[in-house]
Amino acid sequence: MVDDVSFQVRAGTITGFLGPNGAGKTTTLRILLGLAAPTTGEVSIDGVHPLELREPWRHVGAVLESNDFHPARSGRDHLCVLARLCDIDDARVDALLALVGLDGAGRRRVGGYSLGMRQRLGLAAAMLGDPRFLVLDEPTNGLDPVGVRWMRDLMRSFADAGGAVLVSSHLLAEAQHSVDHVLIIDRGRLIADAPIGDLVGPGHDLEDAYLRLVDHPAEVVR
Numbered sequence: 001m002v003d004d005v006s007f008q009v010r011a012g013t014i015t016g017f018l019g020p021n022g023a024g025k026t027t028t029l030r031i032l033l034g035l036a037a038p039t040t041g042e043v044s045i046d047g048v049h050p051l052e053l054r055e056p057w058r059h060v061g062a063v064l065e066s067n068d069f070h071p072a073r074s075g076r077d078h079l080c081v082l083a084r085l086c087d088i089d090d091a092r093v094d095a096l097l098a099l100v101g102l103d104g105a106g107r108r109r110v111g112g113y114s115l116g117m118r119q120r121l122g123l124a125a126a127m128l129g130d131p132r133f134l135v136l137d138e139p140t141n142g143l144d145p146v147g148v149r150w151m152r153d154l155m156r157s158f159a160d161a162g163g164a165v166l167v168s169s170h171l172l173a174e175a176q177h178s179v180d181h182v183l184i185i186d187r188g189r190l191i192a193d194a195p196i197g198d199l200v201g202p203g204h205d206l207e208d209a210y211l212r213l214v215d216h217p218a219e220v221v222r
Contacts, residue, residue, distance in 0.1 A: 002027050002188045006041075009166045011132065014159050016179035016196075017168040018210060024188040025168050026064075029135060032166075033062055045133060057086050061126030062135040063119070071111030075102055075121045078110060079128065088128055096124040101150070115142030123154075134158060136167045140174060152178045176206040186214050 002024040009015045019025050030036040032043055034050030043049065046059050053059050069078055079093040097106040100120040105113070113121065119142050126134060134155075140148045155165050155178060169175050175182075182199055184192035191213050192199060199209040 002031070002038075002185070004041075005185065005188070005190045007183055007190060007193050009133070009164045010181070011162055011164045012159055013180040014155050014165040014167060014178055015181040015183060016175040017166055017183045017185070018170075018172070018175065019185035020214060023185045025185055026137070028185065029062075029064060029137060029166075029168065033060070033064075033135060055086070055129065057088075057129030057131065059129075059131055060133040060135065061129065061131040062137075063122040063126050063139060064135075064137045065122070069110040069113075069118065069121065072109055074107050075110055075113065075117075075124075076106035078121065079124055082125055082128055086129055092128060092130075093124075096127055099127075099154075100124045116144065116147050119143060120147075123151075132162065133164045134166070136165065138169055139167060140169070140171060148174060172207045172210055173205070176200065182206070184210060184213055 005024070005028055017025055017028070027036065031038050032045075032050070034043070045053060050056060050060070073081075076093060076097060079096065080090055083090060083093050094103070094106075097103045100123055102117065102120050102124065105117060110118065110121065119139060123136070123139065126136075136155075140151050143151060152174070155167065159165055159180070167175075167179065176196065179196055182192055182194060182196050183190060192209075196206065200206050
């Protein structure tokens with residue numbers, strides 16, 4: 001359950017969405033994407049409720065799970081099915097397979113993919129419509145150090161090109177290197193909504209700020 005959670009994700013930024021297990025991160029992401037309905041309040045993407053967007057794949061792409069694939073289908077076939085549903089040319093599929101580093105594995109069955117490869121495939125699916133907003137839930141899960149650096153660089157390039165990224169993560173050290181803005185949720189309430197520079201002071205790191213706020217939830221940072 002979430003309670004009075006309100007925030008904006010701005011173009012040109014990577015926003016980290018942090019919080020303990022059970023704090024309400026997944027519920028919030030599902031509400032944001034129109035997969036769950038709030039009892040009160042509103043959510044909008046580009047000024048429109050997500051369920052009212054025409055061609056929503058051109059506005060927002062999301063990776064919430066890395067196992068939503070048919071194991072007998074190749075990675076390329078998975079993307080081609082989605083592309084045809086959205087009237088997107090197969091050339092976009094091949095370009096994205098190359099972008100996420102799966103061009104050599106695109107014709108292999110997804111059942112043989114590692115967790116990191118499935119994360120890359122999910123990201124390619126999220127980017128099919130060339131959206132300007134990405135919602136990523138633990139995107140570095142299963143990636144090796146090279147893959148983590150690649151993901152960080154990809155998010156940065158996306159934001160620098162004018163896109164907006166909302167990334168949920170438990171990896172505080174990685175978040176400190178990659179995000180511009182921080183949201184922290186605990187027990188269903190937003191307890192921080194601030195630029196990372198306002199949270200992390202000299203001689204400290206994001207983990208210090210996170211633990212201080214989660215241990216003392218009455219202290220709210222805006």
